Amino acid sequence: MSNENGPGRSGMDKGGMSGMNLFAIVILVLLAGLLTVVVSSRFFHQTMRDSDLIRLIQASKEPHGHIDIRDEQSGTIYRYSNLRSLVIHDQYATAVVERAPLVPTKIGGEMKPDGEKLNKKVRILANLPPGDGKVRSEFEQAVIESKVERSFAGPPNPLEQASPYILSILIGLLVIYIMVRRLAGAGSPMSFGRSRGKLYAQEDLGVTFNDVAGIDEAVEEVREVVDFLRMPEKYQRLGGRIPKGVLLVGPPGTGKTLLAKAIAGEAGVPFFSLSGSDFVEMFVGVGAARVRDMFLQAEAKAPCIIFIDELDALGKSRGNGQMGGHDEREQTLNALLVEMDGFGSNSGVIVMAATNRPETLDPALLRPGRFDRHVLVDRPDIKGREDILKVHVKQVKLDPSVELREIAAITPGFVGADLANLVNEAALLAARKEKNSVGMAEFNDGVERVTAGLEKKQRVMNDEEKLRVAYHESGHALVAYSLPNTDPVHKVSIIPRGLAALGYTMQRPEGDRFLMTQSELESRIQVLFGGTLAEEMIYSDISTGASNDLERASEIARNMVMQYGMSRMGRVCYKSSHRSPFLAAAAGEEYSSNCSETTQREIDQEVRRILDEANERVRHILEVRRSSLEALTRRLIEVESVDADELKRIMNANSPGPLVVPGTTVSPRITSDSQDNLSSGSIQQRG
Incomplete structure (x- = not known):
């Protein structure tokens, strides 16, 4: 479709918007007219038949004269009395009377007027027949004989007569305007195509690079953008060009939005903030109009920054087999592509965006000239976590014994949002303890609450289930303590936590890890099998509590065979996944397998072999050190929680022969650079 409005785009989406506006105007007029009729008929005047008016005039000769008239619409009987004045026009008369509804009394059921409304004055409009007819003569005779004050008037003022209708129309338009504005969101009912971006000035933001901690590498990469916004001539005199767009990618909660605010705060330029979902609407063409309007506003404020949060809601890849190639989302994406680097590209407008799903973005968005600089905002290391904690504890009263370095060491894998939640949980626990x-x-309890869930001390288990859970968790702890290449056991507990965990074994790594060896993955599988095999050894039976352990062990073994090449199948990758590297695997997520049915059968057999060998090793460990298993279980039944020091004491007192302690060096094997199996702390939970 051609655009005859030119670069200015002042008449954007004329067809769709004008039709919608005309429809809205028609609806407004019809509703306002209906409201006018209702309001004017119910509140401004009431009609009375000429015969009833004559009866009322005749009754006014008596001191307490009145007539009773039934309202045809509501069925209520009203008593009209005390006719004080009467204005006679050419064809109608206007009388001012007092009206009160008749209600039955409690005694006898006699109809009497409601005293509270007796003094309400009502203007009655009664039509009079023209000429010298019988009714007209009776009316004039009744007026002469009565003592009612009467006056004569010519035709009423048209403006005065129409004033009730005008007031009704204004009230109706005001009500409809408010309703349509609420339905259409911010702005007037005719502003569907206006951008919803919020403009922030430098004083409104109040965020600088000093407020950003734990992502020093990302901050250094974006400093160049700040320098360009401050001193553009420094780069322009050498022919340099600042990146048109900056894409912030990383896991959720790492501070991508905070980094964008810090850039705007440091540069001292206007900052437009909105999300990808703000462009998408049910009306076709509205999203594209909002994109154009957003860049029009940005050009007027240049140099400035446009920040689009959750870009994947807007910029998903096109041509993925969906029906219809010109739907609303694709039109919006096309408009964004043109505005960022089209025929008339904008200058001085830097577009920043954040997403945790970069693999779903359209390749046209990621090419040079658009989002040509990708900044990774990754999980912080131990030093970064310490810096983040320093920022969040500024408003918290800390005990002198608190060491932030130690807290950072026990929280590997935590992002900025997790650490902020940890500090808040610790403060709430301290306040609860007064x-x-x-x-x-409190920080240690906060880590357990964040990773394992809330303690449920009120959940009562019978003695048999409690003993089974104790054996289960003791099996996890015993195998983890005995094997090399495992994270040290920090705590074993049979206190229920979280949604379904009846107990847990918490392992904390000694430092940040970025690789997993084959022996470490095998040891992790064996630790997962420790619980269910301990139950089988004691009870000759297993429970449903091992379902989560079996699921995780099977997933690790299948990844070793299909993805990491750590099996007899060879160094071949049989699995392809489009999952984001920054998001956890969803439950039931399917992977596409690039292999034949025969190879798939061999893969299943190899996964089974790895799991069976792990079972045999774990069974041997539990049989050799059964005395330690029994002792640890008895201690858990007594105190419900055992820490690392007490676990070591129990093992040393009951295990025969030398122990293979965690941390023993082994010869290196095949390594995997995938971060899928890296975790902040292994928690074996009973589901």
Whole structure:
């Protein structure tokens, strides 16, 4: 479709918007007219038949004269009395009377007027027949004989007569305007195509690079954008060109939005903020109009920054087999592509966006000239976590014994949002205990609450289930303590936590890890099997609590065979996945397998072999150290929670022969650079 409005685009989406506006105007007029009729008929005047008016005039000769008239619409009987004045026009008369509804009394059921409404004055409009007819003569005779004050008037003022209708129309238009505005969102009912971006000035933001911690590498990469916005001539005199767009990618909660605000705060330029979903609407063409309007506003404020959060809601790849190639989302994406680097590209407008699903974005968005600079905002390391904690504890009263470095060491894998939640949980725990400051005990409890869930001490288990859970968790802890290449056991507990966990074994890594070896993955599978095999050894039976352990062990083994090449199948990858590297695997997520049915059968057999060998190793460990298993279980039944020091003491007192302690060096094997199996702390939970 051609655009005859030119670069200015002042008449954007004329066809769709004008039709919609005309329809809205017609609806407004019809509703306003209906409201006018209702309001004017119910509130401004009431009609009375000429015969009833004559009866009322005749009754006014008596001191307490009145007539009773039934309202045809509501069925209520009203008593009209005390006719004081009467204005006679050419064809109608206007009388001012007092009206009160008749209600039955409690005694006898006699109809009497409601005293509270007796003094309400009502204007009655009664039509009079023209000429010298019988009714007209009776009316004039009744007026002469009565003592009612009467006056004569010519035709009424048209403006005065129409004033009730005008007021009704204005009230109706006001009500409809408010309703349509609420339905259409911010702006007037005719502003569907206006951008919803919020403009922030520098003083409104109040965020600089000093407020951003834990992502030093990302901050250094975006400093160049700030320098360009401050001193563009520094780059322009050498012919340099600043990146048109900056895409911030990384896991959720790492501070992508905060980094964008810091850039705008440091540069001192206007900052437009909106999300990808703000462009998409049910009306076709509205999203594209909002994109154009957004860039029109940005050009007027240049140099400035446009920040689009959750870009994947807007910029998903086109041509993915969906029906219809010109739907609303694709039109909006096309408009964004043209505005960023089209025939008339904008200058001085830097577009920033954030997403945790870069693999779903359209390739046209990621090419040079559009989002040509990708900044990774990754999970912080131990130093970064310490810096983030320093920012969040500024408003918290800490105990002198608190060491932020130690807290950072026990929270590997935590992002900025997790650490902020941890500090808040620790402060709430200290307040619940009525302490004057937050200590290390509260931070340790906060880590357990964030990773394992809320303690449920009120959940009562019978003795048999409690003993089974104790054996299960003791099996996890015993295998983890005995094997090399496993994370140290921090705590074993049979106190229910979270949604369905009846107990847990918490392992904390000694530092940040970025690779997993084959022996470490095999040890992790064996630790997962420790619980169910301990149950089988004691009870000759297993329970449903091992379902989560079996699921995770099977997933690790299948990844070793299909993805990492850590099996007899060879160094071949049989699995392809389009899952984001920054998001956790969803439950039931399917992977496409690039292999034949025969190869798939061999893969299943190899996965089964890895799991069976792990079972045999774990069974041997539990049989050799059964005394330690029994001792740890008895201790869990007594105190419900065992820490690392007490676990070591129980093992040393009951295990025969030398122990293979965690951390023993082994010869290196095949490694995997995938981060799918890296975790902040292994928690074996009973589901």
